[in-house]
Amino acid sequence: MNKNSTYKEILLFTGTHFSSRQYSERNEGETGNQFNERDQLKEACWNGLMPEMLPEVFDKHENPRNLFVWEVREEDSFIGLEMGEAPEAVDRFDSIDPYRFFSLLPMN
Numbered sequence: 001m002n003k004n005s006t007y008k009e010i011l012l013f014t015g016t017h018f019s020s021r022q023y024s025e026r027n028e029g030e031t032g033n034q035f036n037e038r039d040q041l042k043e044a045c046w047n048g049l050m051p052e053m054l055p056e057v058f059d060k061h062e063n064p065r066n067l068f069v070w071e072v073r074e075e076d077s078f079i080g081l082e083m084g085e086a087p088e089a090v091d092r093f094d095s096i097d098p099y100r101f102f103s104l105l106p107m108n
Contacts, residue, residue, distance in 0.1 A: 006067060007084040009096055010050065010057065014038055014078060038074070045072050045081050075099060 012019060020037050044053065046069060051058050058067075070087045073080040080097050082090070092100045 005085045005088070007088050007090075008057070008067065008082075009090070010054070010081040010083070011096060012041060012045070012079045012081065014041070038079070042072055042074065042079055045069060045079065050081065050083070073097075 014037070019041050044050075048069065050069075066085055067083045068085070069081065069083050071080070071082040073082075075097075090100070095101050
């Protein structure tokens with residue numbers, strides 16, 4: 001029996017009001033590390049704060065604890081986040097990352 005797995009690809013654009021917010025970390029004991037906004041946003045992604053930061057992206061009936069962060073990519077104008085139940089090979093044609101699917105578009 002084939003089981004459908006959940007996969008989410010999220011692009012967080014930097015240089016916006018959302019990306020400049022202060023995010024609290026789950027490990028309150030670590031102090032002295034001052035990150036810039038971009039690094040702080042990446043750290044929040046790795047710490048699993050996405051369901052709290054973007055509740056509208058996650059289904060209410062879906063358990064966000066079953067989704068693991070598999071990759072956080074830093075690009076020029078955004079941070080790409082890949083989450084899922086298990087690591088998956090992403091089809092470039094179905095991706096929302098412009099660096100993946102632009103190479104598939106025919107040039108004029």
